[in-house]
Amino acid sequence: MTTTTDPTKPPVQPYRRVLDDLLNRISAGEFVVGDRLPSTRELAEQHNVAPMTVRNALAELQKQGRAAPTHGVGWFLTEPPEKEPSLHERVTALEAEVAELRARLDHDSTVSQ
Known part of the structure; x- marks a missing residue:
């Protein structure tokens, strides 16, 4: 070579x-x-x-x-391991989950009133 x-x-x-x-x-x-x-x-x-x-x-x-x-x-x-999500991707996913939980809480609080 x-x-x-x-x-x-x-x-x-x-x-x-x-x-x-x-x-x-x-x-x-x-x-x-x-x-x-x-x-x-x-x-x-x-x-x-x-x-x-x-x-x-x-x-x-x-x-x-x-x-x-x-x-x-x-x-x-061997099969390479799956790529770990970046910090940005993980934060974005957590923000979406928090927003969904907030929406549920807001919905539950208006239904129970």
């Missing part, structure tokens, strides 16, 4: 190159949920890096919830 360097950008860590390549391949549909990823050795050879560098990239994929290891078998692509 050849890499071009852009003097205006900071160098990319080797594990990040491996990780980015895997993420690109996943996005392109080369791997789908349940697929076994290439072995650490295969990835190390493809990217001309040490196996530990590949393990760091795979650990990051695991941290993101995108891959999981099976001892003695390999790494498998």
Whole structure:
């Protein structure tokens, strides 16, 4: 694999190159949920890096919830976790719920009078 360097950008860590390549391949549909990823050795050879560098990239994929290891078998692509709602989305939902509760209280108080 050849890499071009852009003097205006900071160098990319080797594990990040491996990780980015895997993420690109996943996005392109080369791997789908349940697929076994290439072995650490295969990835190390493809990217001309040490196996530990590949393990760091795979650990990051695991941290993101995108891959999981099976001892003695390999790494498998997993379903990424659902995206957590942003703070803004959560506040908006709570405001709507509070408004609904207020409307109920107002309705209940006018009915009971």
